[in-house]
Amino acid sequence: MxxxxxxxxxxxxxxxxxxxxxxxxxxxxxxxxxxxxxxxxxxxxxxxxxxxxxxxxxxxxxxxxxxxxxxxxxxxxxxxxxxxEAGDLLETFGVVADLSRGPRLVELLEVRRILESTATALAAARITPDQLAEVEKHLTAMNATDDPEEILAHDLAFHREIAAAAGNDTMAAILEGLSSRTFRARVWRGYQEEGAFARTRREHAAIHRALVAHDPEAARAAAAAHVGEVEQWLRAQLDAPPL
Amino acid sequence: MxxxxxxxxxxxxxxxxxxxxxxxxxxxxxxxxxxxxxxxxxxxxxxxxxxxxxxxxxxxxxxxxxxxxxxxxxxxxxxxxxxxEAGDLLETFGVVADLSRGPRLVELLEVRRILESTATALAAARITPDQLAEVEKHLTAMNATDDPEEILAHDLAFHREIAAAAGNDTMAAILEGLSSRTFRARVWRGYQEEGAFARTRREHAAIHRALVAHDPEAARAAAAAHVGEVEQWLRAQLDAPPL
DNA sequence: CGACCGTAGTGGTCCGACCAACCTGCTGGT
DNA sequence: ACCAGCAGGTTGGTCGGACCACTACGGTCG
Missing domain, CATH: 1.10.10.10 (Winged helix-like DNA-binding domain superfamily/Winged helix DNA-binding domain)
Structure with a gap:
């Protein structure tokens, strides 16, 4: 009616x-x-x-x-x-990541994989020497410490710099929300316990190589694989334990 | 101190x-x-x-x-x-599209192109006959009228059904925000005045064909081209007229 | 001339009252 | 026995005014 x-x-x-x-x-x-x-x-x-x-x-x-x-x-x-600006309007976006559980975490990582891989590809084509130096700074700093807190911080900064170099502020702001501190802390707690540090470092190195070579396709693949690893791990976690 | x-x-x-x-x-x-x-x-x-x-x-x-x-x-x-759920938490996402102007509109369309093409590819692989029927309903309805309002409504529904068929609620919710009614109304007003109706219909038909054929790559390409057309038009608009 | 301080202006917090929508349960008829 | 309809209580929505906390501006004093 x-x-x-x-x-x-x-x-x-x-x-x-x-x-x-x-x-x-x-x-x-x-x-x-x-x-x-x-x-x-x-x-x-x-x-x-x-x-x-x-x-x-x-x-x-x-x-x-x-x-x-x-x-x-x-x-x-x-x-x-x-x-x-995009950052202002998308600040609340982080609560989605904070309050999501179970299957939705996988969905978030799937979206992040898609955007992050594209952003990394764009960055490979456009990144300037200065921006690249900033990326390298966080890469080395991340490899130089064993403090999980510090590693996480540099990890976030690493990807943030890359997203910024992609030249799309909106995309960067969305990625920022998808990688909110509390979200990653929650997921990585378990992920890193399985000795994923070494793998993470290897993957970051691969991303960095692609950026240096200004090779978008390699960068896309490396970023997709990087996020995809976490995504698959999380997917497996959801299937196995009831929690 | x-x-x-x-x-x-x-x-x-x-x-x-x-x-x-x-x-x-x-x-x-x-x-x-x-x-x-x-x-x-x-x-x-x-x-x-x-x-x-x-x-x-x-x-x-x-x-x-x-x-x-x-x-x-x-x-x-x-x-x-x-x-x-994703829809609840991302409801405010639309204000970004509503309040954005100039270059940021292009950025939003760029993000939408990336997500929409992926979502359409996923949909091509997973869509069920029922969902496909729903998509076709809006496709034919869109072709059967000349009322811009109605066309816009069915256009939105067309893409919404496809996004839903992709099986990632979070992605669908983000796309929903990127395609908020007022946003598209604003952009399309000018776009459609240039006789883009025919082209839009052709592109939608191509997307539909790819879905029917369950061909993800074709779907990805068709969707990317579809959004890309608007994106390029908007980019040109920003360069030319001072407004 | 510069550091200091007082004051007006503005957002932040609190209180207590009343309005409006909802929900429950009783009433009264069928 | 059942159900429509009407109270009354519960709860969110709005209002007005008072006071507190912080900022900014301008005058004053060293």
């Missing part, structure tokens, strides 16, 4: 909750360019008065947009529109 | 804002499995009392988690943990 369409209204204020409406309105203002990136908004009190709602509701709307990475509130200073 | 440590305190959780702390705590509860998907939480008033904060602050925390797709508030009933 269809709902009664009813309202043809103009102002038609009666939709959703008040807070939801405020969210949409501010989002629309930014979408229409009435609010530029970095610009400061009126005070909470002003905004609330303008949209005819209470400050509490306005604060919830602001909180929502803050979580989305659209706004940024600075205590004592004011509310500002973010730069609206 | 170090701060005076002072507190040897017990609870002493003096970090970040009160609301931020509440967000982390609830997220942690879910992460640790103390809150199951679908489960109902205590009332706002209870939660606030338990964490020793005001209801206002607790509401902001709940609002934040609602935006992240972790919680769901039902008026008059209570607050519930969502199913924590």
């Amino acid at each position: 269809d709902e009664i369409p009813a309202r043809n209204g103009e102002a038609a204020p009666q939709k959703g909750t008040v807070t939801q409406r405020a969210i949409e309105q501010i989002k629309a203002m930014i979408g229409e360019g009435r609010l530029e990136p970095g610009q400061r908004l009126p005070t909470e009190r002003d905004l609330a008065a303008r949209l005819g709602i209470s400050r509490s509701s306005m604060r919830e709307a602001i909180r929502a947009l803050t979580v989305m990475g659209v706004l940024e509130a600075r205590h004592g200073s004011g509310i500002y529109v973010t730069q609206l | 170090d701060e005076i440590p002072a507190r040897n305190g017990e609870a002493a959780p003096q970090k970040g804002t009160v609301t931020q702390r509440a967000i982390e705590q609830i997220k942690a509860m879910i992460g640790e499995g103390r809150l199951e998907p679908g489960q109902r939480l205590p009332t706002e008033r209870d939660l606030a009392a338990r964490l020793g904060i005001s209801r206002s602050s607790m509401r902001e925390a709940i609002r934040a988690l609602t935006v992240m797709g972790v919680l769901e508030a039902r008026h008059g009933s209570g607050i519930y943990v969502t199913q924590l």
